[in-house]
Amino acid sequence: MTSSDATVAAPASTVLSIRDVRKHFPVRRTSLRQPRRHVHAVDGVSLTIGSGQTLGIVGESGCGKSTLGRILTGLTIPDSGEALVGSRRARAGSRPALGVVQAVFQDPASALDPRMTVHQSVAEALPNDPAPARREKVARALAEVGLAPEFGARLPHELSGGQQQRVCIARAIVGEPEIILLDEAVSSLDASLQAQVLDLLVRLQERTGVTYVFISHDLRAVRQVSDTVAVMYLGQIVELAPAESFDRGLLHPYSVALRSTEPQILDDSAEPMRRVVLDGEPPSAVDPPPGCRFAGRCPVVEARCRERLPELVETAPGHLVRCVKPGALSTDVPAGPEQPR
Numbered sequence: 001m002t003s004s005d006a007t008v009a010a011p012a013s014t015v016l017s018i019r020d021v022r023k024h025f026p027v028r029r030t031s032l033r034q035p036r037r038h039v040h041a042v043d044g045v046s047l048t049i050g051s052g053q054t055l056g057i058v059g060e061s062g063c064g065k066s067t068l069g070r071i072l073t074g075l076t077i078p079d080s081g082e083a084l085v086g087s088r089r090a091r092a093g094s095r096p097a098l099g100v101v102q103a104v105f106q107d108p109a110s111a112l113d114p115r116m117t118v119h120q121s122v123a124e125a126l127p128n129d130p131a132p133a134r135r136e137k138v139a140r141a142l143a144e145v146g147l148a149p150e151f152g153a154r155l156p157h158e159l160s161g162g163q164q165q166r167v168c169i170a171r172a173i174v175g176e177p178e179i180i181l182l183d184e185a186v187s188s189l190d191a192s193l194q195a196q197v198l199d200l201l202v203r204l205q206e207r208t209g210v211t212y213v214f215i216s217h218d219l220r221a222v223r224q225v226s227d228t229v230a231v232m233y234l235g236q237i238v239e240l241a242p243a244e245s246f247d248r249g250l251l252h253p254y255s256v257a258l259r260s261t262e263p264q265i266l267d268d269s270a271e272p273m274r275r276v277v278l279d280g281e282p283p284s285a286v287d288p289p290p291g292c293r294f295a296g297r298c299p300v301v302e303a304r305c306r307e308r309l310p311e312l313v314e315t316a317p318g319h320l321v322r323c324v325k326p327g328a329l330s331t332d333v334p335a336g337p338e339q340p341r
């Protein structure tokens, strides 16, 4: 199986599907004599997500997670490729209907209108409901995110950052959309509230069958809510794995290194995991190298890796890896010789 077939759930229930999408952003020029250059934010990604599933997207800052999430949910139009969002198919250049999609981003302050009360902000997502039904649904959504009814009359500046974010999440869930993009949506919440909101999102999914695209730097949160996790590196998916694989089953050297940086909580039976510290920075997203984009930092690189870009290949059902030596980098060594570098 190759990248064009990366599937998160049975195609019969497909709700989000992209095929070979690209999004390159022009780099601002300081002089007209400079050549036009583009950041390869998303480069040839194909994915299918089934209804009621959660796709987690991880990877380091700038690798294209937000751009991919926005393309998947129809908020950004790709330069090329094809996207199916909900029941609407959109070719590059046309925007699918957004009524089925809601999104929650990291910064709640900029997402809320400072002149609107909490009730008005949440009710905005229910333009077609009669007033009594709207009041009831807004109160229920606020209760679901742990906000008492009296918060409805408050303005955003009268709320803490965490409370503002809960308002954004209430607004996203109140209309029970088909798809919700959660882009660092719980990062600003403290640990206990984060756990409460993640739990709420999972329960909402069980009840309504909503599909999530969940982007976070917090691998533990991603693993907790996702069915499948896409690991991105420099605009491409390097691994697409069932969330359970995150404990020990990751195969791409970059995924393994990323996973090894997560804080470990060990009980008596757990083997400690060796931390893999990567040297250097990712190559420029303006001029990516021709072979594997991770080759320059890969602890198990070979000459052939620099020559040709590996395909995403299925190594087990639902598990795809873009590497010629999947599984070659291990973190299973608690002490002793270092892995080859």
Ligand SMILES: Nc1ncnc2c1ncn2[C@@H]1O[C@H](COP(=O)(O)OP(=O)(O)OP(=O)(O)O)[C@@H](O)[C@H]1O
Pocket: 025, 026, 039, 040, 041, 059, 060, 061, 062, 063, 064, 065, 066, 067, 068, 285
């Ligand atoms: N509107 C834009 N115009 C120009 N460049 C952009 C734009 N949006 C994103 N980029 C660039 O595209 C690349 C991918 O950005 P993106 O925000 O998708 O990454 P990310 O993985 O979500 O990063 P982070 O974790 O820091 O949010 C980056 O190099 C970014 O600077």
